[in-house]
Amino acid sequence: MAFARMQGSGRSRLLPIAIVVGLLVAAGGVAVLLDPKGGQNLLASIYDLIGNAAGAEALRNGQGDQFIAKIVLAAIALLVGVGGIWLLFTGVSSLVELFPPKPRDRIMPWVFVVPALLLLGVYLVYPAVATVIRSFQDDNDAFTLANWSSLATGPFLEILRNNVIWLVAATSGSVGLGLLIAALFDRIRRESLAKVFVFAPQAISLVGATVIWSFVYAWQPASQPQFGLLNAIWTAFGGEPVPWGTLFPINIPAEIVIMIWLQAGFAMVVLSAAIKGVPVEVTEAARLDGASERQLYFQVIIPMIRGSIITVTTTIAIATLKIFDIVMSISGGRNHDDVVAVRMFTEMFQFFNDGRAAALATILFIAVLPVMILNLRNFRRQAAI
Amino acid sequence: MMSAPAQPIARPSTRRFAFWRAPMLESLPLRLSVLIICFLWTLPTAGLLVSSLRNPLLITKSGWWEGLLNLFGADQWTIGNYVQVVTSEGMGASFLNSLIVTVPSTVIPITIAAFAAYAFAWIPFPGRGFLFIIVVALLVVPLQMALIPILRSYAGASLYGTFVGIWLAHTAFGLPLAIFLLYNFISQLPRDLFESAAIDGASHFQTFIRVVVPLSVPALGAFTIFQFLWVWNDLLIALVFLGPGGDVRIMPTALFNMIGSRGGSWHLLTAGAFVTMVVPLLVFLLLQRAFVRGILAGSVKA
Numbered sequence: 001m002a003f004a005r006m007q008g009s010g011r012s013r014l015l016p017i018a019i020v021v022g023l024l025v026a027a028g029g030v031a032v033l034l035d036p037k038g039g040q041n042l043l044a045s046i047y048d049l050i051g052n053a054a055g056a057e058a059l060r061n062g063q064g065d066q067f068i069a070k071i072v073l074a075a076i077a078l079l080v081g082v083g084g085i086w087l088l089f090t091g092v093s094s095l096v097e098l099f100p101p102k103p104r105d106r107i108m109p110w111v112f113v114v115p116a117l118l119l120l121g122v123y124l125v126y127p128a129v130a131t132v133i134r135s136f137q138d139d140n141d142a143f144t145l146a147n148w149s150s151l152a153t154g155p156f157l158e159i160l161r162n163n164v165i166w167l168v169a170a171t172s173g174s175v176g177l178g179l180l181i182a183a184l185f186d187r188i189r190r191e192s193l194a195k196v197f198v199f200a201p202q203a204i205s206l207v208g209a210t211v212i213w214s215f216v217y218a219w220q221p222a223s224q225p226q227f228g229l230l231n232a233i234w235t236a237f238g239g240e241p242v243p244w245g246t247l248f249p250i251n252i253p254a255e256i257v258i259m260i261w262l263q264a265g266f267a268m269v270v271l272s273a274a275i276k277g278v279p280v281e282v283t284e285a286a287r288l289d290g291a292s293e294r295q296l297y298f299q300v301i302i303p304m305i306r307g308s309i310i311t312v313t314t315t316i317a318i319a320t321l322k323i324f325d326i327v328m329s330i331s332g333g334r335n336h337d338d339v340v341a342v343r344m345f346t347e348m349f350q351f352f353n354d355g356r357a358a359a360l361a362t363i364l365f366i367a368v369l370p371v372m373i374l375n376l377r378n379f380r381r382q383a384a385i
Numbered sequence: 386m387m388s389a390p391a392q393p394i395a396r397p398s399t400r401r402f403a404f405w406r407a408p409m410l411e412s413l414p415l416r417l418s419v420l421i422i423c424f425l426w427t428l429p430t431a432g433l434l435v436s437s438l439r440n441p442l443l444i445t446k447s448g449w450w451e452g453l454l455n456l457f458g459a460d461q462w463t464i465g466n467y468v469q470v471v472t473s474e475g476m477g478a479s480f481l482n483s484l485i486v487t488v489p490s491t492v493i494p495i496t497i498a499a500f501a502a503y504a505f506a507w508i509p510f511p512g513r514g515f516l517f518i519i520v521v522a523l524l525v526v527p528l529q530m531a532l533i534p535i536l537r538s539y540a541g542a543s544l545y546g547t548f549v550g551i552w553l554a555h556t557a558f559g560l561p562l563a564i565f566l567l568y569n570f571i572s573q574l575p576r577d578l579f580e581s582a583a584i585d586g587a588s589h590f591q592t593f594i595r596v597v598v599p600l601s602v603p604a605l606g607a608f609t610i611f612q613f614l615w616v617w618n619d620l621l622i623a624l625v626f627l628g629p630g631g632d633v634r635i636m637p638t639a640l641f642n643m644i645g646s647r648g649g650s651w652h653l654l655t656a657g658a659f660v661t662m663v664v665p666l667l668v669f670l671l672l673q674r675a676f677v678r679g680i681l682a683g684s685v686k687a
Contacts, residue, residue, distance in 0.1 A: 033549050036632070070478055074485050077548055081489020085496045093590040108589045109510035116501035116560055117516065123557030124523050127534035134533060181422060188419055196673070197423040201430075203669035203676070204662045205618030207637045211644065211658035212429045215436065215651065220445075227448045227651075229432055261426070269677060322527050325620045325637075329644055344529055345624070354533050361529040368525045379521045383514075 019091035026087060029080035032073070039073030040066070088115075128365070135358035147355040151363070159338045160363075163321065165252060166259075166339060170320045173260040175313050178267025183297060185268070186275055195272070199265035206262070206325030213258045214330060219243035248336040255326050255337060263319070267312045274308035275301060314371055321367055340364055433655050438462050441652035466656035474653060476660050478632075479639040483617060483664075485548055486627075486635050490555035490616045491609055497556065498563030499571075499605065503597050505564070506572035507579055508589055517568070523561040531558070532625050539626065546633055551626045558622070559612050570604035571597055607678040614665055636661040 032038040040059045047056035058064030089111075096107050138144045150156065181198055185191050201209060218228030222241055226232040231241045244254045278301055286300045302309070324341040327333050333342040340360050347357035435449040440460050443452065455461055471477040504510065505517050535554065536545070544550035574597070582592045598605070620637040627633045629642060640657050647653050669676050 030549055034543070034547050036546065067478070070481050074481050077485040078488055081548075081552055082492045085489075085493045089496065089500055090590075093588075097588055097590060105589070106510075109504040109508040109513075112500040112504035112508070112589070112593075113510075113516070115497045116564060119497070119553070119557040120520070120523060120560055123535060123554065124526060124531055124561070125519070127531040128526055130534040131530045184415065184419055184422070187415060194419055194423055198426050199677075200666070200669060201426070203614060203665040205620070205637050205640075205665070207620050207640050207644075208618075208658045208662050211640065211654055212433045214644075215433055215655060216429050218651070225447055227445055229428070229448065229450075232448050232450075261429070265426075318525060322529065328620070329641055341529060341621070344532075345621070348533065348536070348625075358533055361527065361532065364527040365530050368527060372522055372525050375521055375524055376518065379518070 015094055019087065019094065022083075022087045023091060026080050026084040029076045029084070032076055033080065039069040039076075042076075043069040043072050046072075131358045131361050132365075134355060135362045137355060139355065144355070147359040150356060151359060155338070156343075158336060159333075159340055159343050162252060162337060162339050163323075166256060166320050166323055167317060169253070170256045170259040170263070170323075171313060171317045173256065174263035174316050175267050175271075175309065177260060177264040178312070179271050179302075179309070181264065181268045182272035182275055183301075186272060191272075195265075195268065198268055201262045202265050206258075207329050209258050209262055210326050210329040213254075213261070214245055217244035217254055219246075245330050246335050251331070251335050251337050255330055258326050259320060259323065263316050267316065270308055270312050271305060274305035278304050318368055318371065322364060433658060436651060437466055437655035437659050438464065439466075439652070441466060441650075444651045444655075445649075466652045467660065470653055470656045470660060474639070474643065474647075474657065475634070476636065476639055476657055479634050479636045480660070482633055483635040486551055486555075486623070487613060487616045489548075489552045490559070491613045493552060494556040494559040494563050494612060495567075495605060495609055498560055498567050498608075499598065499601065500593065501560075501564050502567035502571050503593050504589075505568050506574075520561050520564050524565060526561075528558050528622070536625060545626065546628050546631060548633065551622065554622055554626050555616050555619075559615070563608055563612070566608055567601065567604055570601055574600055603678070606675050610668065610672060610676050610678075614668065617665060 032042050035041060040062070043065065044056040044059040047053070047059065055064055059066070059069060092111050093108070096104055096111055099107065135147050136143055136145065138146065151160075185194050185198075188194060216229045217231075218226075219231055219241055220226050220228070222235070226235050226241055230244055235241055242250065244250055282300060282304065283296060286296050291300065322341050323339055324345070327337055327339050327342045328345065331337055333339065333346065338346075340363055344357045344360040347353045347360065432449050435452060436444050439449065439452050440463050443461065452458075452461060471480075505513060505520075531554075539545040539550055544553075578596050578600075579592060582596055587595070618637060620641060623635050623638050624641070627635065627638065629638060634642070640654075640661050643650075643654055643657050
């Protein structure tokens with residue numbers, strides 16, 4: 001190849017051109033992606049080029065090879081989404097590298113951090129401030145406290161109560177069960193195999209988990225066969241069939257069980273690793289002093305893994321606080337089981353009451369503030385060392 | 386599988402940990418309770434899987450466990466539920482949409498975060514400490530705080546319902562954790578590496594590509610898996626920024642819609658739920674160790 005011989009200077013001249021071409025292609029891809037019918041239109045143009053007018057016509061009318069159009073779109077999306085971001089960094093960096101060393105080294109760190117800072121500013125910092133302000137405004141942007149005072153009325157107090165129940169029950173249930181399972185599994189030989197069963201639910205979506213459990217909770221009138229596992233067992237013991245997932249107040253614990261089923265595996269894995277980190281000398285010494293197994297756990301091991309327990313508890317508590325998918329899928333919060341995140345969604349998309357939705361979001365923010373302060377303090381302390 | 390009773394008590398070389406766990410190790414009640422826990426944890430998913438393969442007429446006539454008792458019954462099993470879900474219920478198209486959403490929403494944040502984390506860890510620039518404090522503060526900000534203003538600007542910028550729009554949203558929401566985790570890892574790399582790279586005349590960009598990226602593969606991999614699963618399983622961001630219907634529907638949204646429209650059609654719901662679970666479960670089973678690392682790494686996600 002001719003290019004190979006003129007590597008040195010030739011490469012530095014070719015590179016910018018290649019990058020510009022690449023960025024233009026990426027920009028074209030983004031344009032296709034922003035067009036709601038982008039895939040179909042692109043494939044139709046290709047069909048026109050190769051003389052398949054009928055196929056192109058069908059595509060533009062929303063018929064024909066829709067699936068192929070989708071695959072074309074997927075290919076472009078992956079190319080732009082994955083290649084584009086690397087091209088951007090490589091391109092800008094290699095342009096900056098053409099500068100003399102001094103300004104180059106001053107500009108380069110900004111090339112690296114500005115994309116991140118821009119996104120964080122636009123998508124998190126600015127919206128968070130705007131949401132707090134919006135919670136004090138009515139629909140005409142005038143100052144009001146109505147959004148907040150309305151939260152002190154009946155249905156909203158119920159929502160806040162539900163969130164507290166979720167927070168306490170789901171968090172303590174997951175952490176407690178996780179700790180118990182970690183302690184039990186720690187003493188068997190096939191520990192890692194056993195863990196797989198409890199940990200697997202972590203992989204699946206909350207919507208999927210809700211379908212799984214809705215099937216367990218399925219209800220039929222007493223005259224019909226109960227195909228839901230729980231009601232089959234319940235009626236076998238002489239009970240009347242119960243619509244577990246939809247009947248208040250039993251529906252709230254039924255929903256919380258789904259969360260515990262998902263999160264206990266996470267708690268188990270973290271706490272199991274922590275238990276294994278307790279030095280053998282410590283447990284040996286406790287045994288020599290005559291501690292029973294129970295004393296060993298409650299008075300030696302649990303205090304020693306306190307840090308991990310706090311981390312797990314905070315993590316699960318934050319996830320529980322923002323619980324959305326389970327309640328949304330099971331009832332949409334219509335059976336006295338509404339929670340803050342679901343209600344925020346309903347306020348936004350059903351009642352178009354952005355002000356109240358903003359106040360609900362701000363409640364979640366206030367609830368995590370202590371964790372944020374703790375994080376900052378920990379980080380400051382570490383950085384100081 | 387009894388633990389050999391004839392062995393002498395002390396065999397520290399082969400079973401190092403057996404000693405301190407000795408009193409209860411492998412006792413019958415312990416083993417039974419472990420078996421029961423594993424059984425209970427798997428039962429709901431097993432019921433879903435069995436039902437999704439049953440004849441639709443039988444699912445609501447008898448429990449799935451009765452189907453197992455009648456394993457070789459005529460007309461008991463079918464894959465028709467899956468065929469219907471993937472084709473006429475649109476799960477096939479949703480699967481492609483999920484891929485289109487998830488892969489860039491994983492690659493873009495991790496790329497941006499890796500560059501930023503390297504700069505925060507090793508390149509001095511004015512305001513570095515303050516800017517990083519902001520990243521740490523953003524770690525736990527609920528993404529609900531972002532929904533209303535961004536949705537408003539999306540409507541104006543015609544980004545609502547587009548893949549590019551949801552990529553950017555997922556990217557930004559994943560960034561604080563990604564930067565924080567990668568910073569923790571990259572800042573622990575030995576200083577000598579960067580000094581010798583600088584002596585060799587490598588620019589920051591070359592150092593990043595040739596030194597930082599290859600050495601950070603474990604951290605990058607862990608976060609990749611975490612973010613991939615998080616985006617793949619997400620319902621809220623998809624409902625808000627892509628909307629409930631249309632051509633861009635991803636799998637959790639499709640399943641969510643099926644609960645509403647096909648609430649009683651358990652043959653479709655069970656098959657649909659299982660289709661959405663295939664990819665995450667494969668990731669889980671094939672990449673278990675990296676998966677655990679990823680979940681643990683993501684444990685501070687807000």
